[in-house]
Amino acid sequence: MLKSKLSTVFFTFILILILSVPAFAASTYLVDKQGDQEHPVVSGDIVVYEDHADGKPGIFMYDFSTEKTKRIGSTSSSQSAPHTDGDYVVWIDNSFDVQSINLYSIATEETTKLTSVGSEKRSPKVDYPWVVWSEYKDNSWDIYAYNISTKATKKVAKHNYNYLRKELDSDGNRRAHYDGQVGVTISGDKIVWTDFRNQKWDLYGADLNTGVEFSVIVGQRDQYSPFLEGERLVYQDNREFQSNIYLYDFKTEKSTLICGAAKDQEYPTISGNVIAWQDFRSQRWDIYGYDLNSGKEMVFSNKQYHQTYPSIDGNRLVFMDNSKSREDISTVNLTSELVVPTDLDSISGIKIIVNGRLLAADVSPIMENGRVLIPVRAVSEALGVNVDWKSDSQKIILSGRGKNVELTIGSKLATINGTSQDLDVPAMLTQGRTLVPLRFVSQAFGAAVNWDGNQQLVEISL
Structure with missing residues (x-):
């Protein structure tokens, strides 16, 4: 009986110890x-x-x-x-x-x-x-x-x-x-x-x-x-x-x-x-x-x-x-490791969630003429595509998922697999980072995009 109690106490101690380790x-x-x-x-x-x-x-x-x-x-x-x-x-x-x-x-x-x-x-x-x-x-x-x-x-x-x-x-x-x-x-x-x-x-x-x-x-x-x-x-x-x-x-x-x-x-x-x-x-x-x-x-x-x-x-x-x-x-x-907080109102600015995860960006997204622009490396990692920056021509090339998307800083003309597409807002540089139109780039690679103006929230699902 004593042995059984000791075993139970030992097991409980080990369980508490395990649960207490972060x-x-x-x-x-x-x-x-x-x-x-x-x-x-x-x-x-x-x-x-x-x-x-x-x-x-x-x-x-x-x-x-x-x-x-x-x-x-x-x-x-x-x-x-x-x-x-x-x-x-x-x-x-x-x-x-x-x-x-x-x-x-x-x-x-x-x-x-x-x-x-x-x-x-x-x-x-x-x-x-x-x-x-x-x-x-x-x-x-x-x-x-x-x-x-x-x-x-x-x-x-x-x-x-x-x-x-x-x-x-x-x-x-x-x-x-x-x-x-x-x-x-x-x-x-x-x-x-x-x-x-x-x-x-x-x-x-x-x-x-x-x-x-x-x-x-x-x-x-x-x-x-x-x-x-x-x-x-x-x-x-x-x-x-x-x-x-x-x-x-x-x-x-x-x-x-x-x-x-x-x-x-x-x-x-x-x-x-x-x-x-x-x-x-x-x-x-x-x-x-x-x-x-x-x-x-x-x-x-x-x-x-x-x-x-x-x-x-x-x-x-x-x-x-x-x-x-x-x-x-x-x-x-x-x-x-990064989950969406329950209180999104506590986060200032525009929030972007990709497949249920809050997107981390080194420069905050901005709103330009009703369109959200986001740092290109953040959106490329979220979509699982590669990004190439041509500093001489100021061109951004995104490739993956069978698509090749090209944008140029300051230009409202982009291409998807060589076919020209008009943009509402061009890609731009801010705080040393390249920002691209989030909805255009996301949809170009087959993602669904939803905008919640009240919460300043963009939800992307792949």
């Missing part, structure tokens, strides 16, 4: 090979990362649409810090101990060296037409920008030299040169970076077109690792003597605590209404997330070994995975 998403290996693969960045169908398999880091690119991997960096030098906007890739190239910023066009497969001076450089980012990075000159780190269209380079932010620390510390050791502006992030024409002008790390920003500089977050303690998408900025904040995740909204000019769990949270990233970061609450680095629509925290990857450096775009999440005692690249498809 559910996490199923991840799969994207790059699984000997040697380390590090610092992945995803944009649309493209993932770029460092590959250390040969002892000398190189830049590789994986394409979800073709499921193929290729090396895009030189084999004669080491490369690091890759970044992509889905059309271009940038990285730091170390040739003969001279650092340069290299730009690669995915469409033309051509590489261009943007800098020739051998000063130290960090954190290059690309969002057409801009490339930005931090560069060490004249005893400080400053922010530089290159325009792909005009091929002009300019200094965006310069450190206040009155606040620079001396090169040597009190013990006579050379300081690591962090004074200045570093850790830059970009979205459209806006950039944000970490800035040491106040003898601590704050967040400042600038408009690349006007050159106007502005403060973003100036607090009592340090703020790190900013990541900008549209009008939203996520970052690490050390105000509680540990690193927590905050969200800043440029429209409301307010910051919101996203995660204040015990232990540190680092390297936040955001896409649409989903935020992801690496989290140390389990005494190892796991990948956590937060759905702004539902207000719920999620566990994207929770394994025995470290998972770090998440990158998210649309419904794709990639990160470094140390499960095999080396750094591989894993991915999670977030489609099944």
